[in-house]
Amino acid sequence: MPDPNTITLSDEVRAAINAGRPVVALESTLLAHGLSYPANIDLAREVDAIVRDAGAIPATVAVIRGLPTIGLDDEAMAILTQNPGISKLSARDLPIAMGTGIDGATTVASTAALAAAVGISVFATGGLGGVHRDARESFDESADLATLARASIVVVCAGVKSLLDISATLERLESLNVAVAGYRTNRFPGFYRRDSGYPVDWSLDNVTSVARVAHARTALRRSGVAGADGALVLANPLPEGSELDASVHDEALASGLAEAARLGIRGKAVTPFLLSHFHAATGGESLRVNLEIIRRNARLAAEIAVAIAKEGR
Numbered sequence: 001m002p003d004p005n006t007i008t009l010s011d012e013v014r015a016a017i018n019a020g021r022p023v024v025a026l027e028s029t030l031l032a033h034g035l036s037y038p039a040n041i042d043l044a045r046e047v048d049a050i051v052r053d054a055g056a057i058p059a060t061v062a063v064i065r066g067l068p069t070i071g072l073d074d075e076a077m078a079i080l081t082q083n084p085g086i087s088k089l090s091a092r093d094l095p096i097a098m099g100t101g102i103d104g105a106t107t108v109a110s111t112a113a114l115a116a117a118v119g120i121s122v123f124a125t126g127g128l129g130g131v132h133r134d135a136r137e138s139f140d141e142s143a144d145l146a147t148l149a150r151a152s153i154v155v156v157c158a159g160v161k162s163l164l165d166i167s168a169t170l171e172r173l174e175s176l177n178v179a180v181a182g183y184r185t186n187r188f189p190g191f192y193r194r195d196s197g198y199p200v201d202w203s204l205d206n207v208t209s210v211a212r213v214a215h216a217r218t219a220l221r222r223s224g225v226a227g228a229d230g231a232l233v234l235a236n237p238l239p240e241g242s243e244l245d246a247s248v249h250d251e252a253l254a255s256g257l258a259e260a261a262r263l264g265i266r267g268k269a270v271t272p273f274l275l276s277h278f279h280a281a282t283g284g285e286s287l288r289v290n291l292e293i294i295r296r297n298a299r300l301a302a303e304i305a306v307a308i309a310k311e312g313r
C-alpha cells in the first residue's frame with residue numbers, strides 16, 4: 001500500500017482493501033465533464049447503490065484540495081458535481097494538482113493509475129479515450145491508452161465512442177499490450193451502438209472467467225513477465241433495444257465533428273465538447289443511453305470484483 005500521505009483512502013475503502021473484500025473504482029470525469037448537475041449527482045448515488053447491492057464497495061476517485069482521494073464523502077461529491085469549471089486531470093496532471101492544492105476530476109488514465117496503485121482490481125467507466133479521427137495531423141491520442149498499458153486493473157467499459165478512430169484505437173491497444181475482450185460478444189462495442197464495426201479476438205461469457213483471467217494476468221505480472229503489467233479492457237455492449245438510433249447517431253456525429261473543427265477545439269477540451277454536442281444534438285437520447293451504460297458497467301464491475309475476491313481465496 002502506498003504512503004497514506006500520497007493517496008487518501010476513505011475508511012470504508014481502506015478496510016475493504018485490507019480485508020480483500022470486493023471494491024470497484026469509479027471515474028469522476030464522466031460525472032464532472034460528461035454530465036451536468038443534477039443528472040451527475042443522481043447517477044453517482046444510483047451507481048453507489050448498484051455496486052453495494054451487488055456486494056462490492058464503491059470507490060469514486062478524484063483530487064480534493066490537492067489530495068488524490070479514493071472513496072468520496074458527500075462534500076467531495078458536491079465539489080465534483082456542482083462545479084463545471086473543475087479541472088480535468090489525466091495522469092500527468094496529478095502532481096500539478098497536488099502541488100497547487102486544487103480540486104479535479106480524474107479521467108480513465110488517472111483513475112486507473114491511482115486505483116491500481118492501492119490494489120483495487122476492477123474499475124467501471126463509460127467509454128475509454130482513444131485515437132482521434134484527425135490524429136494523423138493532430139497527434140491527438142488519449143493518454144488513457146498508454147496509461148492502461150501500465151495499470152494492472154480490469155476496466156469495464158462500453159468500448160469507445162464513434163467520434164474516435166476505433167480501428168486505430170484497437171491497433172494502439174494491441175501495440176501497447178492492453179488485453180481486450182468482449183463480454184459475451186466478439187464485436188467491439190461503439191458505446192452508443194452495440195457493434196462499432198470491428199471485432200474483438202476474445203469473448204468472456206461469465207464473471208468467473210473474467211476473474212480467472214484477471215488472476216492469471218496478476219500471476220504473470222508478479223512473475224516478472226513482460227507485457228503482463230497492463231489492464232484488461234472488458235467491453236460490455238448495450239442490450240438490444242437500448243442503442244441510440246443509427247441515423248440520429250450518425251447525424252450527431254457528423255455535426256459534432258464539423259463544429260469542433262470549425263471552432264478549432266483542441267487538447268483536453270475535445271472530448272467534453274463532442275460529448276455535450278451529442279447530448280444537445282440528440283435531444284437527450286444520448287444522455288439516456290449514457291446513463292444506462294454507466295449503470296450496467298457498474299453492476300458488471302461489482303459482480304467481477306466479487307468473483308475476483310472469491311477466486312482469490
Ligand code: PSU
Pocket residue numbers: 027029030033034090106107108109126127128129130141142143144161191267268269270271272275
Ligand atoms: N469518453 C467517453 N466519455 C467520457 C470520456 C471519454 O465516452 O466521459 C472522458 C473519460 O474521463 C476519458 C477522458 O478518460 O474523457 C478522455 O479524455 P481525452 O480524450 O482528453 O484523453
Ligand code: MN
Pocket residue numbers: 140141142143267268270
Ligand atoms: Mn486528447
